[in-house]
Amino acid sequence: MTDIPASDARARYERIYATLRKRICLLDYPPGRRLREEDLAEEFHTSRTPIRRVLARLEDEGLLWSVHGVGTIVTDIDIEELSQVYRLRIELAELIGKLMPVPPDQAMLNELFEMEARCAELASRLDAREFARLNMDFFQLILRLTANEPLRDISERLYFQTTRIWLKTASRFDHYRDMLRLEVESFQREMRDVMLAIESADLSAVGHVRRAHLTTSFSRLLAEARSDKKADIN
Amino acid sequence: MTDIPASDARARYERIYATLRKRICLLDYPPGRRLREEDLAEEFHTSRTPIRRVLARLEDEGLLWSVHGVGTIVTDIDIEELSQVYRLRIELAELIGKLMPVPPDQAMLNELFEMEARCAELASRLDAREFARLNMDFFQLILRLTANEPLRDISERLYFQTTRIWLKTASRFDHYRDMLRLEVESFQREMRDVMLAIESADLSAVGHVRRAHLTTSFSRLLAEARSDKKADIN
DNA sequence: TAGGATTTGTGCGTATGTATT
DNA sequence: TAATACATACGCACAAATCCT
Numbered sequence: 001m002t003d004i005p006a007s008d009a010r011a012r013y014e015r016i017y018a019t020l021r022k023r024i025c026l027l028d029y030p031p032g033r034r035l036r037e038e039d040l041a042e043e044f045h046t047s048r049t050p051i052r053r054v055l056a057r058l059e060d061e062g063l064l065w066s067v068h069g070v071g072t073i074v075t076d077i078d079i080e081e082l083s084q085v086y087r088l089r090i091e092l093a094e095l096i097g098k099l100m101p102v103p104p105d106q107a108m109l110n111e112l113f114e115m116e117a118r119c120a121e122l123a124s125r126l127d128a129r130e131f132a133r134l135n136m137d138f139f140q141l142i143l144r145l146t147a148n149e150p151l152r153d154i155s156e157r158l159y160f161q162t163t164r165i166w167l168k169t170a171s172r173f174d175h176y177r178d179m180l181r182l183e184v185e186s187f188q189r190e191m192r193d194v195m196l197a198i199e200s201a202d203l204s205a206v207g208h209v210r211r212a213h214l215t216t217s218f219s220r221l222l223a224e225a226r227s228d229k230k231a232d233i234n
Numbered sequence: 235m236t237d238i239p240a241s242d243a244r245a246r247y248e249r250i251y252a253t254l255r256k257r258i259c260l261l262d263y264p265p266g267r268r269l270r271e272e273d274l275a276e277e278f279h280t281s282r283t284p285i286r287r288v289l290a291r292l293e294d295e296g297l298l299w300s301v302h303g304v305g306t307i308v309t310d311i312d313i314e315e316l317s318q319v320y321r322l323r324i325e326l327a328e329l330i331g332k333l334m335p336v337p338p339d340q341a342m343l344n345e346l347f348e349m350e351a352r353c354a355e356l357a358s359r360l361d362a363r364e365f366a367r368l369n370m371d372f373f374q375l376i377l378r379l380t381a382n383e384p385l386r387d388i389s390e391r392l393y394f395q396t397t398r399i400w401l402k403t404a405s406r407f408d409h410y411r412d413m414l415r416l417e418v419e420s421f422q423r424e425m426r427d428v429m430l431a432i433e434s435a436d437l438s439a440v441g442h443v444r445r446a447h448l449t450t451s452f453s454r455l456l457a458e459a460r461s462d463k464k465a466d467i468n
Numbered sequence: 469t470a471g472g473a474t475t476t477g478t479g480c481g482t483a484t485g486t487a488t489t
Numbered sequence: 490t491a492a493t494a495c496a497t498a499c500g501c502a503c504a505a506a507t508c509c510t
Contacts, residue, residue: 068243304495
């Protein structure tokens with residue numbers, strides 16, 4: 001998403017930032033996990049100082065929470081709170097096709113075909129983590145359909161604030177493989193619909209498609225989470 | 235905008251951040267101005283370390299730009315670039331009335347009346363800086379009309395990315411008092427229309443009003459900036 | 469309740485990069 | 490081209506806060 005960094009320091013900063021963000025969103029660092037600055041400094045062969053800058057940004061974005069004397073903790077996520085983020089993401093999804101749409105080039109179409117293949121393979125293998133990765137890659141590709149950079153930045157930020165909830169919810173279920181199958185199939189339909197919209201050169205249709213899928217995907221998640229909470233009481 | 239900070243350190247961080255952001259947006263620190271970490275550390279009675287965290291955030295938000303060996307520089311703003319931000323702000327303005335609208339309480343209405351009075355006073359006195367302050371206060375009040383916190387955060391962020399352009403453009407003109415008068419009058423109409431919409435208890439109408447005003451205000455700015463550029467050539 | 473262990477926050481000296489003469 | 494001035498980036502030592510025994 002970023003341009004070529006002006007310096008090595010900035011490149012490293014972006015690299016560490018992207019790495020940690022991905023770990024948080026793939027639940028390698030689950031909610032509540034404590035990160036130690038010194039451990040990270042050692043892993044990335046640097047001192048605490050550059051690490052602290054990355055952690056500060058992740059904290060500003062709501063993925064971490066630093067407490068003096070305690071540690072830096074991966075924030076928890078509550079689906080009722082995140083419904084606000086979803087409401088916003090649903091509106092922004094439509095804007096991606098409306099504000100400065102960029103016709104996809106051949107390279108992008110090729111990537112889409114590859115992703116569709118990965119998705120088909122997933123449908124038979126059913127790997128939650130791999131699904132989360134594919135979903136992330138697909139989202140970042142969709143972002144390239146608009147040249148409106150602030151829209152891209154904000155959409156990305158909101159995506160990374162919400163995407164963990166799916167893996168977290170799914171992992172709590174006994175029948176999570178059924179949930180996953182449902183989700184992969186829904187995602188497969190979304191990819192197909194998006195590709196059809198792109199082929200018809202109608203980028204605003206891409207927005208409508210994604211809006212619809214995001215809406216149904218979220219209400220499905222909400223229903224699951226609520227039935228889960230109900231089950232907790234029993 | 236933030237809740238009560240959990241610690242003194244965080245409170246100070248937020249305070250310095252808000253202070254510097256305001257200075258940048260009121261052009262106390264004009265584009266190109268170099269900020270020295272050590273000067274700021276002295277002013278806020280601390281060391282460079284907490285200052286550096288604030289500067290890093292302002293850099294992430296696009297208001298500053300740190301270059302190793304050179305300094306931390308207030309970014310310049312280009313109206314053509316910022317048109318993308320405006321396009322997005324126009325859409326978000328409408329969402330504020332749609333996503334989780336909050337009926338204003340009496341305290342809010344009182345603040346609105348006060349602002350209207352300030353605006354009337356401005357119309358006769360014509361003070362660009364004071365206008366910018368009032369505009370900022372009004373915007374932050376409008377944000378309270380939605381309970382959707384991510385929408386508030388993002389709207390605020392985009393506001394602070396664009397608001398400087400007006401003062402900067404106006405200050406370049408000989409006839410800036412004419413521009414200012416026009417702008418204050420337009421703002422006065424916006425406030426009146428917003429209050430009418432609020433009184434009729436229709437918050438989505440507030441969104442439409444603000445969308446319309448933002449659109450016209452931006453095209454007026456664009457026209458002025460372009461005629462300015464043209465004048466440069468002559 | 470007190471004290472030790474642990475972890476983030478702060479302060480500052482040094483390294484590194486840039487611009488200017 | 491080299492040297493000098495100067496600002497940010499980095500690393501480390503210490504202060505402050507929290508938790509657990």
